[in-house]
Amino acid sequence: MKSILFFLLGLALSLSGQDQNIIQPERIESTVQKSNLNRIVFLDKVIPMENLKETDFMNRITFQDDKDFDVRVFMDNSLVNYLHRLDPSLSVDELLQKGNYQFTFYVDGKLIYRENLNPGAGKADAKTSKTTFRIPFISSTSEDSWGRYLWTRFYLANEGIDVLGPGNHILTIEIRPYLEAPTLQTGKVIAKGEINLVVQQKEIPEQLISIQKIKPGSGWEISKDKFDTDKIRLLNRKIAENRFKDITSIIVIKNGKLLIEEYFNGSGRDSLQDTRSVGKSFASALTGIAIRDGYLRSEYQHLNEFYNLKRFKNYSSEKDHVTIKSLLTMSSGFEGNDDFPDSPGNEENMYPTDNWIHFALDLPVALHKNWSYFTAGVVLTGDILEQSVPEGLEKYAHKKLFQPLGIERYKWSYTPQKKPSLAGGLRMRSLDFAKFGQLYQNKGLWNGNTILDKDWIKKSFHNYFPDHDNFDGYGYLFWRKVYRTSNRIFETYQSSGNGGNKVIMCTEIPVVIVITAKAYNKPYAHSQADKIVQEYLLPAIDKP
Incomplete structure (x- = not known):
């Protein structure tokens, strides 16, 4: 009798479970x-x-x-x-x-x-x-x-x-x-x-852990400031153990002098680092230079001053009101968001086309212009510069930015029209990326000459999105990032590229940090770079 009761109870429970199913x-x-x-x-x-x-x-x-x-x-x-x-x-x-x-x-x-x-x-x-x-x-x-x-x-x-x-x-x-x-x-x-x-603890040779001595010929005065060598040795160990992956270089400039210069994974001082979207920040700098030289009136100029927008698809009056500033702040309203694969203006849809400018201008514009990461908008910025400056963007960038900074070896990526692409992919030496960062630390001065107006830098390092949930802020193609160590808070603005590439300018201490890496499309790329900065570099160098 008891076995029958158990059988019926089990059957009831089984049928009850089946009733909860939507599919067998x-x-x-x-x-x-x-x-x-x-x-x-x-x-x-x-x-x-x-x-x-x-x-x-x-x-x-x-x-x-x-x-x-x-x-x-x-x-x-x-x-x-x-x-x-x-x-x-x-x-x-x-x-x-x-x-x-x-x-x-x-x-x-x-x-x-x-x-x-x-x-x-x-x-x-x-x-x-x-x-x-x-x-x-x-x-x-x-x-x-x-x-x-x-x-x-x-x-x-x-x-x-x-x-x-x-x-x-x-x-x-x-x-x-x-x-x-x-x-x-x-x-x-x-x-x-x-x-x-x-x-298990990995056995790492001492030469991979020890702090790399700065060799002559860097083009920088070598800093005599002290830093926590134990922190940097521990960082080097983690890179050697592959606990921080695909790192190729770390540069620290303090008070305008070279404090740390380290290379990893076959990279060296003369390697041209592929920093991907770090190059977008150069679009910001070149726009500021073009405005200073009078080739652009201001960042408030509208797209319809440069293009007959009615010739392109999805024309609306909203498209007429898109400004250069909105392209620089990623808030133009174009239906493009690189963070969403289904977005019509996603950069992966742009690259296979034979004209990236037409691709961008054909996109519809939304009424509500929120922030969205839009690479094609930076391509438009580059094309506006190409139209506006004498002899084209490539020669202008060399004459007005690279040559004054003493940057001789670099390599552009190009659009299908063989024009420099400001979307990213600009390659140069890590020490030269540090020069770009130091220019901003110098408030636009280099060797006594003004390359960028300090007011432009102030605009570039302003947070236009203080209430955004997903990041600390965004300026003129520069990210705002706040790091927190056990002792203090550090506000920075930075150029950032796929793979964990960073050119970081601290706003309250005289420090520039460059990290280059090849962790392209890896989910840990940016988080590990941020961890290197927050847990190792800033604590090591923040000494009186």
Whole structure:
């Protein structure tokens, strides 16, 4: 009698669970999965599900960032059904458009990182019917997956690499369903697992840790100021251990003198560094010079002074009112946002075209002109300069900016019309990028000559977006960034480019910092550069 009651109760619970489903999940046939429901298990090799045995599960792994670190997730239902329980009113398609998995990473019991996986991550059929999936966090064959980028964001961009220092650590991961409809809802934990990670201290040769001696012929007077050498040695160790990845140079100028000059990963003093969008700030400088020379009246001139806008697609009177200033502050209102792949004016849509100016001018303009990162707008700025200055932009830049600064070796990127592209890609030596930064520190003076008006620099280093949620501010193609050390707060304005490239000008101390790197399109690129500045360089050099 008792066994019949248990059977009926189990049947009722089963039917109740089925009633909550919006779609029928796959049947759970695997005995391994049945024995490990709602678990995350860890593997040190790639094993197909049909070959997986419990003896393959790892409780302890010696962590190496070039070896397989694989996980398998076992659930008792499919993701879309978990999401359905959060909002039964939504269809399957709506659930998949508004929700996915939430991952939470703990190290030694401390919450380190939480991420709501982008709804587009993962295949739709895997989220509708599958009850198990694999994540290759680290792949010895460089297998591409959303899991690889998730791990990179945890490990390199959000403190994972710091808390997983040499020694033994317990890594715990929890997975929940989340739904943004419209406010964030999260469900209960649907899978959890932990692994003992053993992180070994790498043996690094002393020559890679020691502070590099500044060689003669830099073109800079060498500073005699003291700095915390232990901090810089620790920074060098982390670069050598590949804990800070793809760094190619670090330059520090203090009081107009060269304090630190370091090169890494095969780079050197004569290397032309590809700093990508750092070059956008040169568009700002050249616009200021052209205004000072009288070739432009002001940054308040409108686009219709330079183009017959009615000849281009999507004409509206709003387009007539776009100013040079709005291009410099990324607030022109053009339907272009490089942060969103679906934006019609995204830079990746521009590059394949045969005329980038026409591409930009063909875009519609919105009524509400909010900030959005719009590379094509900087290309327009370059074309306005090309039209306005004598002998064209390339010769003008050489005569008015590079030559006065003593910058002899540099390389432009070009538009399809063979004109200098101010979108980015200007290459030069790290020490020459430092000259550009020092020019702004000097309030536009170089060797007693005025290259930039100090009022233009004041405008360039003004925050036009003080209430923006996602960054500290933006000027005339310069980012405002605030760093916080244990002792004080440092306001900076900086040129910033893909890969973690920076030319940083401190506003309250006489310091210029250049960081060059090749972490192109990597999620950790800018966060690691900021960490280098905030946790190593500023504390090391901020000495009386």
